[in-house]
Amino acid sequence: MLGCKVATVDNYSESEVKAEDAVKNPYFANSAIDYVYKADIAVYGNEFSGILILKKTGIQKHRIVFTSQFGSTFFDLEFENGEHKVNSIVEQLNRKIILNTLVRDFSLLIREKGTVAESYYNDRYNVLENQKNKRSNYYFYNQSDLSLHKIVHATKRQEKFMIFFKDVSEDQVAKNIRIDHKNIKLNIELNLLKK
Amino acid sequence: MLRFLLLSFLFINISGLQAQEVELSPSETETFKNDVSTSAKQSKTIINTFVQLKHIDFLSNDIESSGDLYFKSPNIIKWSYTKPYEYSVIFKNKKLFINDAGKKSDINLASNKIFEKLNDLIAKSVNGDMLDDTQFSMSFFKDKDVFVAKLSPKDTTLKEMFKQIVLSFGSKTYLVSSVKLIEPSGDYTLINFQNTSVNKPIPDAVFAH
Numbered sequence: 563m564l565g566c567k568v569a570t571v572d573n574y575s576e577s578e579v580k581a582e583d584a585v586k587n588p589y590f591a592n593s594a595i596d597y598v599y600k601a602d603i604a605v606y607g608n609e610f611s612g613i614l615i616l617k618k619t620g621i622q623k624h625r626i627v628f629t630s631q632f633g634s635t636f637f638d639l640e641f642e643n644g645e646h647k648v649n650s651i652v653e654q655l656n657r658k659i660i661l662n663t664l665v666r667d668f669s670l671l672i673r674e675k676g677t678v679a680e681s682y683y684n685d686r687y688n689v690l691e692n693q694k695n696k697r698s699n700y701y702f703y704n705q706s707d708l709s710l711h712k713i714v715h716a717t718k719r720q721e722k723f724m725i726f727f728k729d730v731s732e733d734q735v736a737k738n739i740r741i742d743h744k745n746i747k748l749n750i751e752l753n754l755l756k757k
Numbered sequence: 758m759l760r761f762l763l764l765s766f767l768f769i770n771i772s773g774l775q776a777q778e779v780e781l782s783p784s785e786t787e788t789f790k791n792d793v794s795t796s797a798k799q800s801k802t803i804i805n806t807f808v809q810l811k812h813i814d815f816l817s818n819d820i821e822s823s824g825d826l827y828f829k830s831p832n833i834i835k836w837s838y839t840k841p842y843e844y845s846v847i848f849k850n851k852k853l854f855i856n857d858a859g860k861k862s863d864i865n866l867a868s869n870k871i872f873e874k875l876n877d878l879i880a881k882s883v884n885g886d887m888l889d890d891t892q893f894s895m896s897f898f899k900d901k902d903v904f905v906a907k908l909s910p911k912d913t914t915l916k917e918m919f920k921q922i923v924l925s926f927g928s929k930t931y932l933v934s935s936v937k938l939i940e941p942s943g944d945y946t947l948i949n950f951q952n953t954s955v956n957k958p959i960p961d962a963v964f965a966h
Contacts (some may be wrong), residue, residue, distance in 0.1 A: 568952075598815045598844055600858075611857055619815050631822075631836075631844060632875060633811055633938050633946025636919045652871065726871070755820070755841045 570700050571689055574682035583678040585692045585701040587710055588734040589727060590672045593618040595735065601605045601628060605660055606747045609635055616672065616753060624672045641669060641725035663748055665743050670715060671725060685719065697722075713755060720744070729754075778905065781897040789897060789904055789931075793885040796931035800884055802959050803828040803932070804900050805950040813944045826950070832880040835964055847964055848876040854966040861966060874915050882924055882936050893922075902928045917941070930955075 590597055601614035612630045619625050622643045627752040628636040638649035646665050655661065676699070680691040685705065694698045700714040713725045721744055729737035767808040781789060804827055811820040824838040824845075837845040847854040853864040853872050864872055880886075888895065892915070894906035904926040911915045932953060939945040 594817070594864065596820075598819055598820055609862065611855070613811070613820065615813060615816065615820070617815050625815050627810065627813060631838065632879070633809070634871070634875065635938075635940060639941075648901075753842075 566722060568687065568698075568719055568722055570698075570714050570716055571682045571691070574684050574687075574689060577681045577683055579681045580680050583681060583690060583701065585678060585690045587672075587674055587713070588618050589676045589710070589730075589736045589739075590618060590624065592734070593620075595733070597735065598676075598755045599739070600755055602751045603628070604747070604749045605655065608654060610644070612636060613755070618672075626668055626672070631688040637664070639665065639668065641672060644669070659746070660748070663743070663746060667713075667725075667748075667750065670713060671739075671741070758838050778898045778900040781899060785899075787895045790888050792931045793926060797884040797886045800828075800932065801830045802956055803883060804952075804954045804957055804959065805813050806952045808949050808951070810947045810949075811944075812947065814942075824875075825961050826883065828883045829879075829959055829964065830884065832876075833964055834876070834880055834883065836879075847966060848880065849964060851862050856966070863910055863966070871918070874912065878915065878922070882922065882933055885924070885926060890920065899928075903929075903934065904928055910929075 595611070595618075597616040599614045599616075601610075601612055602703070610628070610630075612628055615625075615627045616735065620642065622694070624641045627638045635650055635652075637651040637655055639651075640647040640649060642694045646669065648661070651661065655664070676692040676694070678690045678700075680692040682689040682691070683705075688703045688705060688708075690701045690703070692701065696717070698716050698718075699728060700716065701710060702712045702714070703709065704711050709730050710727055715722045715724065717723050723741060723743040726738075726740045727736040727741070728739070731737060735754060737754040739750075739752040741748075743749065805825070806823070806824050808821065808823045811822075813820075821840075822838055823840045824836065827835040827837070832848070834848045835845060843856075843858045845856045851865070851873075853876065855862045855864070872915045888906060892912050893910055895909075896907045898905040898907070906924045906926070908922045908924070910919060910922070918940065920939050921939045923935075923939065924933050924959040925937075926932065927934050930953070932955070934950055934953075936948045937945055940949075
């Protein structure tokens with residue numbers, strides 16, 4: 563049935579995938595940068611406001627810490643080679659569905675590279691489709707400057723969530739990032755803190 | 758043998774480092790606590806500016822924020838952050854009122870154990886009124902011209918958040934000059950107070966939401 567297919571790249575033209583094609587996300591790839599954001603996380607009616615800190619701490623390793631304004635830690639997660647470790651998490655967020663969602667969101671957010679299965683384009687975007695565990699990640703690159711504009715995470719039939727990057731600086735830092743979920747009430751908004 | 762020498766060297770070195778900090782005797786502790794308590798009772802209002810540093814080991818730089826703090830006895834507090842963004846929190850009538858760059862919300866403290874503990878802790882540490890608390894095991898030191906109180910939470914909720922809270926007091930004012938909240942991991946938040954004025958009237962509007 564036509565209506566069941568994911569509509570992410572409807573009306574896009576297909577293009578040939580070249581051997582050297584790869585999805586790339588440069589926004590958390592510099593280990594010299596402390597990525598520090600004001601973060602608003604809304605989860606099932608609860609809102610957490612604080613500071614989200616992301617840091618590349620090794621070749622394939624990231625640390626993500628979310629703290630309140632007063633310095634207490636909401637969660638502290640570590641990602642390495644696609645695996646994750648929970649260093650700490652507060653009771654209100656320590657529910658399987660929330661934690662799994664956060665882990666899935668952040669793994670995709672920090673993932674630097676991946677292979678390309680399909681490739682599409684229209685006037686505004688080049689889209690590279692990466693497939694992993696029966697799911698697809700569609701990377702939308704602006705035609706104008708080739709910067710990564712958004713990532714859509716979808717199953718074969720349904721878009722699950724998307725990550726939007728705005729206001730990218732010269733050193734490849736996205737000043738505004740939004741993660742929107744379609745089926746569950748979880749939204750994340752990040753705004754880079756000025757030095 | 759080498760290990761022993763190394764250990765004693767380390768030990769001497771560590772005690773050498775801490776030499777400026779001298780633990781108060783029981784009678785000095787008693788006097789100090791009384792002075793803090795007197796000062797706290799006389800402080801009906803406190804206005805401070807503050808600079809807050811969040812230290813996380815894996816970061817290259819500490820995260821700095823700053824703003825103004827208003828305290829009204831016995832337990833109304835407003836933290837008004839102006840940098841790096843506008844954000845204020847008022848603790849009043851067992852509620853937490855948040856103004857996040859114009860977006861207002863409130864949290865009932867009674868329904869939120871963590872915030873209740875945090876509020877209590879902050880109110881008490883700002884006016885120095887936490888030193889008789891049964892919730893902490895405490896030790897006291899003098900370091901040059903400041904008194905230092907080191908508090909280890911006994912309460913389970915608080916213990917999960919902070920392994921130790923270090924309060925510094927001016928040796929003349931007996932008011933809190935800094936608060937260091939140390940997490941179980943060793944990461945910490947250090948808040949330094951400046952430009953303190955005591956018993957200056959605070960307009961009600963400051964605490965309005």
